[in-house]
Amino acid sequence: MLDRIEFLLSEAFVSLGRNxxxxxxxxxxxxxxxxxxxxxxxxxxxxxxxxxxxxxKFEISVFFRDKVPAxxxxxxxxxxxxxxxxxxxxxxxKDVQWEVLKxxxxxxxxxxxxxxxxxMRIRLKDLAAAPNVAKELAKKPEIxxxxxxxxxxxxxxxxTALGAVRLLxxxxxxxxxxxxxxxxxxxxxxxxxxxxxxxRIMHLVGANxxxxxxxxxxxxxxxxxxxxxxxxxxxxxxFAVVRALMISTLQVGGTEVFPITSSLFGFVAAGGVYxxxxxxxxxxxxxxxxxxx
Amino acid sequence: xxxxxxxxGPPHLAFDRVEVYYSALVAGLKGVSLSVNRGEFVFLCGQTxxxxxxxxxxxxxEVRETSGKVSLLGxxxxxxxxxxxxxLRRQMGIVPQDYGLLPNKKVWENVAYAMRAVxxxxxxxxxxxxxxxxxxxxxxxxxxxxxxxxxxxxxRVAIARALINDPPLLIADEPTGNLDPTHSAExxxxxxRLNEQGTTIIVATHDIPIVQRLQQRVIxxxxxxxxxxxxxxxxxxxxxxxxxxxxxxxxxxxxxxxxDDFEIYLDxxxxxxxxxxxxxxxxxxxxx
Numbered sequence: 001m002l003d004r005i006e007f008l009l010s011e012a013f014v015s016l017g018r019n020x021x022x023x024x025x026x027x028x029x030x031x032x033x034x035x036x037x038x039x040x041x042x043x044x045x046x047x048x049x050x051x052x053x054x055x056x057k058f059e060i061s062v063f064f065r066d067k068v069p070a071x072x073x074x075x076x077x078x079x080x081x082x083x084x085x086x087x088x089x090x091x092x093x094k095d096v097q098w099e100v101l102k103x104x105x106x107x108x109x110x111x112x113x114x115x116x117x118x119x120m121r122i123r124l125k126d127l128a129a130a131p132n133v134a135k136e137l138a139k140k141p142e143i144x145x146x147x148x149x150x151x152x153x154x155x156x157x158x159x160t161a162l163g164a165v166r167l168l169x170x171x172x173x174x175x176x177x178x179x180x181x182x183x184x185x186x187x188x189x190x191x192x193x194x195x196x197x198x199x200r201i202m203h204l205v206g207a208n209x210x211x212x213x214x215x216x217x218x219x220x221x222x223x224x225x226x227x228x229x230x231x232x233x234x235x236x237x238x239f240a241v242v243r244a245l246m247i248s249t250l251q252v253g254g255t256e257v258f259p260i261t262s263s264l265f266g267f268v269a270a271g272g273v274y275x276x277x278x279x280x281x282x283x284x285x286x287x288x289x290x291x292x293x
Numbered sequence: 294x295x296x297x298x299x300x301x302g303p304p305h306l307a308f309d310r311v312e313v314y315y316s317a318l319v320a321g322l323k324g325v326s327l328s329v330n331r332g333e334f335v336f337l338c339g340q341t342x343x344x345x346x347x348x349x350x351x352x353x354x355e356v357r358e359t360s361g362k363v364s365l366l367g368x369x370x371x372x373x374x375x376x377x378x379x380x381l382r383r384q385m386g387i388v389p390q391d392y393g394l395l396p397n398k399k400v401w402e403n404v405a406y407a408m409r410a411v412x413x414x415x416x417x418x419x420x421x422x423x424x425x426x427x428x429x430x431x432x433x434x435x436x437x438x439x440x441x442x443x444x445x446x447x448x449r450v451a452i453a454r455a456l457i458n459d460p461p462l463l464i465a466d467e468p469t470g471n472l473d474p475t476h477s478a479e480x481x482x483x484x485x486r487l488n489e490q491g492t493t494i495i496v497a498t499h500d501i502p503i504v505q506r507l508q509q510r511v512i513x514x515x516x517x518x519x520x521x522x523x524x525x526x527x528x529x530x531x532x533x534x535x536x537x538x539x540x541x542x543x544x545x546x547x548x549x550x551x552x553d554d555f556e557i558y559l560d561x562x563x564x565x566x567x568x569x570x571x572x573x574x575x576x577x578x579x580x581x
Binding site for chain 1: 411
């Protein structure tokens with residue numbers, strides 16, 4: 001068994017050694033692709049977490065028109081709760097608000113009738129849903145467009161930033177991933193061509209398909225794995241640089257801890273699996289069919 | 294010259310009305326039936342395109358018959374699942390026409406590599422490689438690279454590699470095709486010796502002098518059909534035009550004029566288009 005493993009490994013590493021430049025190109029491109037995908041994915045998660053941590057800033061405040069019956073107001077609250085992207089709704093009757101205000105500002109409220117309208121505060125699950133929720137509420141006769149208040153511009157900015165990061169990550173990372181896939185595929189196909197004599201001998205003497213295919217699959221796997229490892233170190237380095245910059249310029253980010261284990265595992269596993277898939281695609285046809293002529 | 298020791302019992306190889314069509318108009322074999330006993334030595338003769346290679350490829354399961362049945366030790370090869378082809382090939386030694394040696398590996402490494410490829414341990418390789426090299430009388434060149442060997446020596450290495458699985462059947466495609474008469478005779482002597490030890494030998498060849506000298510069974514093919522089957526011990530002369538084979542004299546005369554440049558000494562005729570061959574032509578009697 002050990003002998004067999006040693007033979008398969010030696011076959012795989014002979015190929016890696018022979019195709020040095022192709023291996024180098026495949027590994028570095030794979031690393032770049034994973035770095036872009038992983039790095040921008042990480043940035044996306046961080047921005048999203050930031051956005052999630054600031055929901056109160058993006059609460060939508062809604063004021064009911066005067067003389068809206070309490071039942072109608074409660075119905076609107078119930079309808080709002082059912083809207084997509086809404087997390088919770090807090091109804092604030094004008095009498096309750098007035099009582100609170102009277103306690104807080106007794107001098108200001110003394111001797112005047114309650115001027116406050118009934119209102120509600122809406123907290124969202126998804127910031128991107130804010131424009132739609134606001135639009136729907138503005139249509140309601142009990143409310144009216146001018147009575148819906150939220151930080152539309154800030155929300156839009158954050159949503160755009162998230163979208164851009166996501167788009168950039170997908171576009172750049174996807175492109176690099178395809179390129180590295182093609183390179184790994186080509187490297188394996190080149191190996192197949194370079195080792196056609198050996199494969200022919202294997203088929204001549206009755207080597208099984210696994211003996212022919214495993215070194216090739218291993219080669220693609222190792223290329224992906226190395227790509228993942230390089231991407232991990234590059235990511236670690238980038239993280240340290242960005243954190244240092246944030247601390248020195250914005251005085252934030254000092255508590256951020258680099259997720260070493262999960263990112264190492266993520267990059268290496270993603271690279272290995274990707275390399276394996278590319279080499280699986282490359283190892284087919286005559287390579288395995290056993291042509292000996 | 295020793296006679297083959299054909300054994301009784303079920304045939305080692307049997308072809309039953311085997312047809313191979315590569316396309317509607319291109320036939321590899323047309324209704325071939327033959328039987329090869331264990332321990333037999335059989336020459337397959339015929340010009341290029343006669344079906345020799347197709348016949349060999351059916352045995353190694355590189356091609357599958359269009360109809361009919363090919364059996365090895367009673368097992369229908371047409372029914373063999375693809376995953377079992379490697380194990381089928383371990384039951385035979387295959388010597389390709391071009392030797393198929395790995396140029397960057399020494400003689401012993403060529404044999405060792407093949408053994409490692411069929412899951413033999415390093416210990417087995419260490420024990421068996423010298424024995425095999427001795428068996429084919431090439432041990433003295435074990436550390437040479439193929440480029441440092443003569444054609445005959447390279448052929449010995451190819452035969453050595455074919456013996457790694459101790460196969461009961463050895464298939465050689467034109468084993469003397471690139472060799473001078475001396476080396477051809479040596480290779481044939483080696484194959485005869487293996488045959489005497491019980492190995493069934495099937496040799497595809499154009500080489501009339503060698504075939505005539507060995508007086509083994511000769512199956513002659515033309516346009517995918519058997520046109521002659523001469524028993525071992527009988528004198529064989531080509532059933533088809535002898536001019537289409539290379540004669541010993543022609544070989545000698547070419548070497549005399551071209552020195553070492555004798556790699557292509559066969560004046561191979563172009564095969565007739567299959568479609569033009571009439572049934573009557575095909576059925577023209579196999580000569581016993």
